[in-house]
Amino acid sequence: MKYPQWFLPIVLVALLITVGCSHSNVTISAQEDVLAQSPSSVLKPEPDRVTEALDRSDVPEAIRQIEIRWKNQYEDYFQGKFKTQIVPAAEIARSLNQINQRTKRKSALFYAIPSANHLDLMLVTANGKPIHRRITAANRSVLTQTLQSFRMGVVRDDSDPDDYLVPGQQLYRWIVAPLEAQLRAEGINQIIFCLGSGLRSLPLAALHDGQKFLIEKYNLAIIPAFNLLDRQSRTSPNTEILAMGASTFSNKPPLPGVPIEIASITQTPWQGTSLLNQEFTLKNLRAHRQKTPYGIVHLATHAEFSSGDVNRSYIQFWDQQLKLSQLQELGLQNPPVQLLVLSACRTALGDTRAEMGFAGLAVKAGSKAAIASLWSVSDASTLMLMKEFYRALKSAPVKADALREAQIEMIQNSDRLRAQIRDRRLPEEIRALADQNLAHPYHWAAFTLIGNPW
Structure with missing residues (x-):
């Protein structure tokens, strides 16, 4: 077969690139290697039933669908069943109220669900009425890029402050700030995060509001789902x-x-x-x-x-x-x-x-x-x-x-x-x-x- 004159140079360039890559002496740090091994880092949409419930302002149903979905996901991942019951949002609020009274801490359950076109936030507190915010600026593409920049900044001990502060402040504006007025109004001092795919390995403590890191303002914890949470009391100081x-x-x-x-x-x-x-x-x-x-x-x-x-x-x-x-x-x-x-x-x-x-x-x-x-x-x-x-x-x-x-x-x-x-x-x-x-x-x-x- 006869090839056009422009074809051979392109083939040679491609071969040179391939050879150069396969023999590259460039090394990657242990922390960057962890990031490089993340082929599924692109955020995937959450189930349609969640979006549909939120579109009609039925936040309790959206929370129920999230809990069902995540229980199924974790059972699939760990290859076994979890003996647990899905509790509605109203029951979650009552449970938080009981825990708050027992522990003298005011806890809030905070859902953050990424999807293709937006980020959905839901907040459940002891007052019983869940709140929803939709962040359209945080679509899949920009959220993924910002998360990657933030992680690269925090996992390198020699990075400049701007490497993690700039993306960390942007993530704070998308994830925390939209509901922070409610957190302050209810005196919340402990946030329990239920995070969707792509966010569960987010180093939440280093999110930044421009003045302080998130950990300087709140106690933090992550859970796979509220129905999978053991809600018993604190560790005894007498344990060994x-x-x-x-x-x-x-x-x-x-x-x-x-x-x-x-x-x-x-x-x-x-x-x-x-x-x-x-x-x-x-x-x-x-x-x-x-x-x-x-x-x-x-x-x-x-x-x-x-x-x-x-x-x-x-x-x-x-x-x-x-x-x-x-x-x-x-x-x-x-x-x-x-x-x-x-x-x-x-x-x-x-x-x-x-x-x-x-x-x-x-x-x-x-x-x-x-x-x-x-x-x-x-x-x-x-x-x-x-x-x-x-x-x-x-x-x-x-x-x-x-x-x-x-x-x-x-x-x-x-x-x-x-x-x-x-x-x-x-x-x-x-x-x-x-x-x-x-x-x-x-x-x-x-x-x-x-x-x-x-």
Whole structure:
């Protein structure tokens, strides 16, 4: 076949581009790699029944449809049924009122549902009347771009403030500001977010109103759905901690701060047991909980919430990887664990499957709540944040108070914490990180409370 004269140069250029890409020496950071592995980061429309209900101003029906849809989604992802009942919006409001009276916190349930042409926001408070706002400026295209810019800004500890403040303020204007007048009017100080696809791995704490980060204004938690939320009371200050982890791995990067981390949180003011390296096994976890009903289980180890099938996500023990579909093997349901902490996770940010594993962690594991990180945070900042969290948790009225206090400490008192990192009793690998700017969201915004915030 005879080709036109212009065809051969185009073929040569294409070949050069292909060869150049396949032999590229450009490297990508670990955090950027997490973002690069998110093929499903484009936001998908939520079900038509939700939009139809909102179009006719039937907010309670829209909430019911969301709860049904999300229960089905999580059951499909985790490959099993959740024994739960869908409760109407009016019942959600009554439940919030009862919880508010018991905890002395004013909580609001906040739905954010992205779709092709707009972002739907719904707010349920104890007053019983749900509120809806539709943000047409936040269509799928612009919201996805802004989310990506924001994530890229917060997951790099060397990014400039504008890299995360500019998109973070735009997201605040779209997601929080439209309902903030109602939050203020009702004295809300704790927001429980139910987020749609593409938003469940959003580091909410780092959203910014132009003056303050969102975490400086409210307690925050995310839940997969209200009907999947365990609504029992707060963690007892008398509970004990089972802290386990590994500092070295055969096929993973070392975590040199882990021995200090787990030793520090099982001593004053808490009491507990620490198991390190070879002792960090699933068998030992179950055996220790059979002897002592530890209310808090802290795992300082690598954990991945990956794209695709649920079995691609795991928690790394010393001798095995526990797949996300096997979380019930932790045995946290009997007796129920109040709090599961994973201090060294990372998630394929923006991936709709990975974020379901992250948001559904507490439900699947059988714990009332979980704290996990959205990206891998440095050992030094993880150590400081966890020390502050457990110190605050001893006296905090609710779990969300303790995490918020620890994150604010990182933002406002980073110099004091850096001085602690320079302590000669710490490993040299930790002390080498003492000059980090701990006020940067990279160091604190990854840590997210999932499930029961009380």
